[in-house]
Amino acid sequence: xxxxxxxxxxxxxxxxxxxxxxxxxxxxxxxxxxxxxxxxxxxxxxxxxxxxxxxxxxxxxxxxxxxxxxxxxxxxxxxxxxxxxxxxxxxxxxxxxxxxxxxxxxxxxxxxxxxxxxxxxxxxxxxxxxxxxxxxxxxxxxxxxxxxxxxxxxxxxxxxxxxxxxxxxxxxxxxxxxxxxxxxxxxxxxxxxxxxxxxxxxxxxxxxxxxxxxxxxxxxxxxxxxxxxxxxxxxxxxxxxxxxxxxxxxxxxxxxxxxxxxxxxxx
Amino acid sequence: xxxxxxxxxxxxxxxxxxxxxxxxxxxxxxxxxxxxxxxxxxxxxxxxxxxxxxxxxxxxxxxxxxxxxxxxxxxxxxxxxxxxxxxxxxxxxxxxxxxxxxxxxxxxxxxxxxxxxxxxxxxxxxxxxxxxxxxxxxxxxxxxxxxxxxxxxxxxxxxxxxxxxxxxxxxxxxxxxxxxxxxxxxxxxxxxxxxxxxxxxxxxxxxxxxxxxxxxxxxxxxxxxxxxxxxxxxxxxxxxxxxxxxxxxxxxxxx
Ligand code: HEM
Numbered sequence: 001x002x003x004x005x006x007x008x009x010x011x012x013x014x015x016x017x018x019x020x021x022x023x024x025x026x027x028x029x030x031x032x033x034x035x036x037x038x039x040x041x042x043x044x045x046x047x048x049x050x051x052x053x054x055x056x057x058x059x060x061x062x063x064x065x066x067x068x069x070x071x072x073x074x075x076x077x078x079x080x081x082x083x084x085x086x087x088x089x090x091x092x093x094x095x096x097x098x099x100x101x102x103x104x105x106x107x108x109x110x111x112x113x114x115x116x117x118x119x120x121x122x123x124x125x126x127x128x129x130x131x132x133x134x135x136x137x138x139x140x141x142x143x144x145x146x147x148x149x150x151x152x153x154x155x156x157x158x159x160x161x162x163x164x165x166x167x168x169x170x171x172x173x174x175x176x177x178x179x180x181x182x183x184x185x186x187x188x189x190x191x192x193x194x195x196x197x198x199x200x201x202x203x204x205x206x207x208x209x210x211x212x213x214x215x216x217x218x219x220x221x222x223x224x225x226x227x228x229x230x231x232x233x234x235x236x237x238x239x240x241x242x243x244x245x246x247x248x249x250x251x252x253x254x255x256x257x258x259x260x261x262x263x264x265x266x267x
Numbered sequence: 268x269x270x271x272x273x274x275x276x277x278x279x280x281x282x283x284x285x286x287x288x289x290x291x292x293x294x295x296x297x298x299x300x301x302x303x304x305x306x307x308x309x310x311x312x313x314x315x316x317x318x319x320x321x322x323x324x325x326x327x328x329x330x331x332x333x334x335x336x337x338x339x340x341x342x343x344x345x346x347x348x349x350x351x352x353x354x355x356x357x358x359x360x361x362x363x364x365x366x367x368x369x370x371x372x373x374x375x376x377x378x379x380x381x382x383x384x385x386x387x388x389x390x391x392x393x394x395x396x397x398x399x400x401x402x403x404x405x406x407x408x409x410x411x412x413x414x415x416x417x418x419x420x421x422x423x424x425x426x427x428x429x430x431x432x433x434x435x436x437x438x439x440x441x442x443x444x445x446x447x448x449x450x451x452x453x454x455x456x457x458x459x460x461x462x463x464x465x466x467x468x469x470x471x472x473x474x475x476x477x478x479x480x481x482x483x484x485x486x487x488x489x490x491x492x493x494x495x496x497x498x499x500x501x502x503x504x505x506x507x508x509x510x511x512x513x514x515x516x517x518x519x520x521x522x
Binding site for chain 2: 079080083084087088091108109110111112113114115118121122125132133135136137139140141143144146147150154157158159160161162163164166167170171174178181184185188191192193194195196197198199201202205206209210211227255258259262263264265
């Protein structure tokens with residue numbers, strides 16, 4: 001170890017020798033602190049590498065190639081629908097998390113009396129400041145997400161964007177639209193109102209009529225062959241635990257693939 | 268790095284060999300291949316081929332560096348989308364404020380509501396459950412149906428979703444625009460229209476129309492709209508629109 005080498009690592013001295021603004025000082029101090037412990041620089045190198053791979057290798061588009069770039073592709077506004085689905089999903093997630101502070105999935109009787117779940121929704125709507133608005137936002141965000149996803153699928157279909165090499169993303173999309181619908185369905189049951197109850201009834205009957213595994217599915221998803229507390233609790237856990245995790249991960253994968261492959265050219 | 272330092276000195280400052288091996292130290296695919304056998308060997312062999320293929324394609328192509336045909340998600344798309352975000356979120360908040368949801372009565376298993384309905388976006392699926400009349404019955408079984416109507420309905424759901432899923436494997440080729448592939452555009456239109464008519468069928472007790480007529484229309488209307496779509500697109504391909512798009516089609520003649 002030479003002395004010079006030590007100098008090389010004298011970051012404090014180096015920082016002093018530069019005239020840094022306070023912001024830069026704070027930034028560098030934090031960076032060095034983290035880097036000493038976590039070797040951030042190595043990972044930054046990987047990230048940088050990745051960034052350039054992703055961005056520098058960007059495909060040349062048809063519009064560039066054929067010099068059509070001043071031509072307006074009249075379906076282009078519809079290309080925002082995928083993002084709209086994502087945004088609506090985020091809005092629903094935030095408002096849903098807030099609703100979750102007040103909602104309780106309990107006492108699922110079905111004798112026409114208000115249950116704990118039903119009452120907690122009433123509380124949100126009646127007592128809570130801005131509660132009614134919150135519930136409204138959550139509902140509308142969910143509805144708009146479903147609509148956006150469906151329209152997004154149509155735009156992908158009619159622009160032929162599902163063709164090679166994007167078949168996989170189409171299949172992932174099918175999974176996503178199913179997840180979205182199940183999200184909506186499980187949420188629909190949560191207030192445990194008349195509509196919820198009878199929609200649940202259809203669900204149980206549908207599961208029961210699946211050949212061979214019907215009863216098993218009904219047990220798993222609805223906690224029995226008739227609707228009860230078990231049903232409500234399962235719908236709740238699906239809606240606030242399983243589905244959010246799964247859907248978020250699949251959306252990230254979906255968009256990651258779009259990022260890698262680029263948006264299909266409208267030839 | 269100071270120059271009086273020997274190269275074999277271990278460097279820990281992230282220059283030199285960090286966790287990313289420098290290019291000259293990274294084994295090539297064939298070097299890795301040497302040490303392996305079986306499936307992993309095959310994998311490496313394929314990689315090497317794949318690399319070579321990419322390389323060849325790149326050299327043949329008149330593009331510089333870039334070989335995928337698409338437009339970049341970043342930044343073109345993302346910038347546009349981020350700009351639209353606030354507008355869109357504003358729209359959600361506005362609609363939510365203007366049209367708050369209702370709250371029906373508490374669940375009551377004793378009182379069946381006049382109409383049982385899921386949310387609107389599940390109407391299509393609900394409608395498919397009502398296809399009982401189409402469930403074939405076999406003469407051998409004495410007019411008995413092979414499966415219960417509701418099993419048939421669930422199966423119909425699986426078939427519809429399954430068909431949509433395999434579209435990319437049925438329709439291949441490079442055509443993208445509906446005008447270039449009138450048939451598939453017509454299939455798509457019939458699908459869209461069917462999703463609406465089947466939704467209407469699912470709420471048939473709300474629709475002031477003879478339910479048999481509605482049932483027939485559920486299937487007729489999609490077929491009619493598919494035919495119209497096909498005809499219109501065929502016309503566009505030869506007529507007025509074609510002239511408009513001549514510049515484009517000179518570059519990519521329709522197949
Ligand atoms: C939660 C639901 C979904 C989200 C959040 C989502 C998000 C996105 C986004 C942001 C894009 C970028 C291009 C664009 O915005 O149009 C995209 C592209 C794509 N999506 Fe989705 N999507 C969803 C559902 C679906 C569905 C249901 C399908 C089809 C069955 C699908 C198939 C595709 C395909 C094939 C692409 C590539 C299109 C191209 O390159 O032009 N996605 N998606």
